[in-house]
Amino acid sequence: MVTLATPPSTIDGIKRLAKSIKRESCITHHQALDEAARKAGFQNFVHAKRTIAKARVQSFTAYVTVYWNDLHSSARSSGRFTVEVHLKHPLSELLADGIKIGGAYLRRFKLEAPDHLELRMDAVSQNSAMQYLDQASFTLLFLNATGLVGACRKANVEAAENLGRVPESDHMTGWEDPQTGNWLLLDEPYNSSVPGFRKEWLQEHGLYQVAPNWPGLYYPGYAVPYLISPSQALIEKVQAMVEGIPDSAYPMGLPQKMEYDSKFVSPARIASGKTRRSRTLPSSGFRNGAVAYGGARGVRSQWRPVRGMPLEMHTTVGPILHKLCNSSVRAAGVTARVYEKLNKVRSRLEDWVFMEHPDDITAEVEAKLYYGPGIDGFTTPQDTLKAIETVRNVLLKGYEDCKPRAQMLAKIESAAVDLRKKVSR
Template sequence: MVTLATPPSTLDGIKRLAKAIKREFGITHHDALEEAARKAGFQNFLHAKRAIAKAPAQSYIAFVTVYWKDLGSEAPSSGRYTTEVHLKRPLSELLADGLKVGGAYLRNFKLEAPDHLEMRMDAGSQHSAMQYLDQASFTLLFISATGLVRVFRKRSIDAVNGLEKIPDSDHITGWEDPETGDWLLLDEPYISPVPGFRQEWLQAHGLYQVAPLWSGLYYPGLAVPYLISLNQGLLAKIQAQVEGIPDSSYTRGMLQEMPYGSKFVSPARIASGKPHRSRTMPFTGVRNGAIAYGGGPGVRSKWRPAWGMSLAMHATIGPILHKLCNSSPRTAGISAKVYERLNKVRSRLEDWAYMEHPSEISAEVGTKLYYGPAVEGYTTPQDSLKAIDTVRGLLLKGYRECKPRAQMLAKIESAAADLQKKICE
């Protein structure tokens, strides 16, 4: 006898129950469906179909926040937007493998809480803030609806990169099914669908294309999305899934503008009892003999010695590093690894020189300070090692002790250690 611990609440559940009833009582499939629907609490199977279709699917709310600062316009403005997105799975589960699954449109965000994505940096204007918000929100909906993630398997990446440029394509992103490895391209040019659009090219490359009735990711409402793949079955499935994303999943319309200095604290963050994790902001001032420079919202400041080195000493170190970086790996022992470290030191010291002596470096001096035309390099590894040691000694004299100086010296000493190994071989 068919017994129920819990009445079915889905059509698939009712159909499975109908099969059991049919087997037990030997009745027709139609009568079994009717009886199964009544056991599930409906008048009949048609009533069950209509009621379940109208019932809202279970969804999980995620929040997306973007800040903007527009200081370049005639009327400078700033603010914050936060919107909510309705997903099939919790945000933390959707992004269990990290934000990389969303590709380019999530790379500027961080998971501030299990239900909250927050943009690390500021958008440059109110308009671009809304575009970032749309791109991130629609990407979450796309991943939630399709199960696709940004292309990551080597064979898929090689296949995509191996294609010659798709005619009239723009804003292409690559996606794949994490289970099967089947890949798909999302192309979003500003071109409306027309019959036979690039059909010859697609046929020549064994590809298929569909233009779903969907907003896309890059510029919802303006760019037109096309799905391209080798697999027609995948295209049909993904087209149906994106066209089935309900309008209610994403809150459209005018967003509420909030003050730039305000913070959105999500329900999951409140439930955790832990404070909101503020975005990385630039540091200003001097600390432990170093001074901060650069950086911005979402970008940490860099550091340099608070007390600069004389321009004369920069002018002495610069040509030595320039010569080292023009030295041959075969005769002077400057391998790719050694060159990379020395070149980083050269680049960073040039930055420091301009900040330390903003009004003293003329155009003529600047072209000769750390760079310039190619020069004859050192001729032996021993000469190169001696030159590196000279640079190290000058840096010790030129800068007071601080962390930026120590980091610079570490690169110099690492280059010298690699070169010394070559000499001893």
């Protein structure tokens, strides 16, 4: 007898159930459809189609746009794709807590309008653009169907990290139920393993696993999704929900290719009366003692001082920052917050020195800069504070006053403030 944890709520789900009923009961396809519809809470299959069709009319359309600019292949190409995704709630409501709730697959996007997601920078090829489109579109449908959000609670993030490497996993993402706080991992390796794989590991860690009949998020149609969680109830609920997403909801086939310089203006953008902003362009030239570098279409340029710091000053401050970034919390008071700020300074200064002295960075010199050989950290918070002060003084002498220098010094001072707080406790 066919039993259900959660009755299907879509026509595709009812059809899948009907196939199981037909096999078990040896009845006609039409009879199986009616029986499946009744199990789903409808009078018959015709009633189910009419009811579900009415419900779909009340959906909300979201738009997803990706540009690509292929400069490296022999057949260069560029263009824009925009697809529609139909949701139960407006996109702006679904993402009311920010793009971050969409986890890894929405982080490169911005909410261009209340109903329009747009990739911030260009994809490197048409195939890459299609993968970004699929990941974003399928993620919106996943959020829409399940109510899950990207894992962000400290306890959930730590619980997943404490598992270590999940055997035979690939393209792992973390999710959580904002209502219950229960967490779930979505593992999407390319190859489907034999039934019962990693069974002992799952039992050892008190976890459950299912492989839903669902395309997944990372590379729909190519990767194989698995749901892993300590909550069997959450897994069963999510499995039923993702399997209930109708096939018709997914954008299918190759979207219409539009010109690279074209703009998609969504209905919500038009209704707002506000002009659609052009995509960010890289900067060039000089400004108040600073020069622009880097950046791309959709990505802002960065700035550095016009006048570079002498190489000997870089080889002075480089090993100090390297040692600071290898100092521990216990011995030297370098917490994660302090490390993050100092490491950003270290990384940025390494970028600058290669641009300031392009012909002078030999392997020997590079070893004396910001990422040299392994090194022990400082041993006391007092030594750490002195080292941070030394870095500050060198940068004050090495660079002329400008906004990039001021931003660098602000990070250094902020790290020192955090460290002093810890020392004074």
